[in-house]
Amino acid sequence: MLVPVYDILNCGPRHRFVANGKLVHNSDGVNLQNLPSRGKDAGKLKRAILPPAGHVIIDCDSSQIEARTLAWLAGQDDTVEAFRSKKDVYKLMASRVYGKLPEEISKAERFVGKVLVLSCGYGAGHKKLRAFLKSQAQVEVDENEAQRLVRAYRDANYKIVELWRMSDVALQYLHARMPYAIDQKGVVTVAPDKGLLLPSGLHIQYPGLRQVESESGKAAWVYDSRGVSTHVYGGKVVENFTQAIARCIVAEQMLKIARKYKVVLTVHDSVACVAPQEEAQQAQAYVEACMRWVPSWATGLPLDCESGVGESYGAC
Numbered sequence: 001m002l003v004p005v006y007d008i009l010n011c012g013p014r015h016r017f018v019a020n021g022k023l024v025h026n027s028d029g030v031n032l033q034n035l036p037s038r039g040k041d042a043g044k045l046k047r048a049i050l051p052p053a054g055h056v057i058i059d060c061d062s063s064q065i066e067a068r069t070l071a072w073l074a075g076q077d078d079t080v081e082a083f084r085s086k087k088d089v090y091k092l093m094a095s096r097v098y099g100k101l102p103e104e105i106s107k108a109e110r111f112v113g114k115v116l117v118l119s120c121g122y123g124a125g126h127k128k129l130r131a132f133l134k135s136q137a138q139v140e141v142d143e144n145e146a147q148r149l150v151r152a153y154r155d156a157n158y159k160i161v162e163l164w165r166m167s168d169v170a171l172q173y174l175h176a177r178m179p180y181a182i183d184q185k186g187v188v189t190v191a192p193d194k195g196l197l198l199p200s201g202l203h204i205q206y207p208g209l210r211q212v213e214s215e216s217g218k219a220a221w222v223y224d225s226r227g228v229s230t231h232v233y234g235g236k237v238v239e240n241f242t243q244a245i246a247r248c249i250v251a252e253q254m255l256k257i258a259r260k261y262k263v264v265l266t267v268h269d270s271v272a273c274v275a276p277q278e279e280a281q282q283a284q285a286y287v288e289a290c291m292r293w294v295p296s297w298a299t300g301l302p303l304d305c306e307s308g309v310g311e312s313y314g315a316c
Contacts, residue, residue: 044313051264051274058261058280059316060268060287060307064089065246067275070121071269072301076183084302090114097152111138112149120153121236121243123164158237167241168234170196171221175209186242187297196241199267199297200248204240206232249295249303256290265313272313280309 011067033081035045051057067089071079082089096115098105105113112133119132126146132145133139141149154161156177166182173180173190180190191197195205209232214220222229246269254263254271261273261283275283284307291305308316 004201034264043314047312049276049313051311054277055273055274055316056270056277056280056283056305056311057313058287058309058311059270059272059313060284060305062246062250062271062291063304063306064223065249065269065303066242067117067121068302068304069113069246069249070160070163070238070242071157072298073185073187073245074157074159074163076157076271079157080300080302083304086304090117093117093153093156096156097149108139116149116153120150121157121160122239123233124150126150163238164234166234167237170207170237171209174206175211175221182237182241187245196237198241198244198248199295200245202244202248204244249298250291252295253290253293257287258291260286272316284309 013174013202038226059309064083069078070076071299072081074143079089080091081274087100088110090110091105092113093116094100094105094109095102097113097116098109099281100109115129115132115136115210119129124132124147126143127148130141130143135140156265163183170180170182174192176189177192179192180194182188182190187199189197191203195203196204210222212222212229221232223232224230250266250269250271254266257263257271257273261275263271265272269284271287273283273287288305288307291307292303294303310316
């Protein structure tokens with residue numbers, strides 16, 4: 001039975017379509033990351049995406065590229081080495097939090113470690129952590145436990161915490177139109193009158209950057225985003241340039257893949273391409289090699305990936 005959808009509204013310049021009060025689409029094209037993956041219709045649309053006759057689809061995902069890039073930029077060498085050694089970083093975090101050996105960590109405890117690694121890296125506090133755990137895994141922790149978890153993450157990743165502080169300072173230099181190197185490796189710098197300069201040559205800009213008084217009476221940074229004053233702080237700046245750098249790396253990897261095989265779509269840090277069926281194994285190895293390639297300016301960044309091959313996008 002078809003369920004009617006009423007009150008569809010186009011709510012802005014990015015075509016944020018809302019139906020019945022819920023966001024149903026927020027891009028100018030097909031939102032592939034929103035194809036259903038749960039319920040009775042799980043995977044049906046993905047399995048409907050087919051390659052040309054005689055070809056297969058190779059879908060390759062860059063494993064934890066944001067967490068790897070963040071640790072590398074911050075000089076959090078123990079985490080970088082753990083990634084390089086192919087250790088389970090989520091279990092290692094949970095091990096520290098719960099005082100157990102990694103092999104003793106349960107699936108639920110590992111998930112908490114995963115949430116800490118992926119969410120607290122950008123300065124999330126205990127309130128956001130509690131909400132995320134509840135919404136994503138139906139795990140409820142009280143305020144004291146959430147605070148303990150956040151402290152445990154920050155104690156274990158003091159170099160990442162220092163990167164937040166340096167990014168706070170960067171906002172001052174950006175406002176004063178003075179140059180400044182943010183990370184230890186000098187990969188991200190403040191380019192006066194242009195924004196944060198990335199190794200790709202692109203800039204992250206904060207138009208109208210200024211300080212205002214927050215509700216608590218403290219000075220806070222804001223900038224203009226589509227005509228709206230948007231709050232920005234050290235952790236958010238780190239999130240912005242870490243995600244931008246990760247995307248730039250994936251884009252360069254895509255260009256390498258495209259030298260031999262046609263790239264047909266991307267979803268976040270995943271790249272899909274098509275290859276002749278008789279070359280499936282060879283093409284998969286080539287794509288993985290491309291997705292493990294590291295730019296010359298990122299020496300020591302331990303990238304990794306995993307891939308699948310199928311006769312449809314869903315079969316990957």
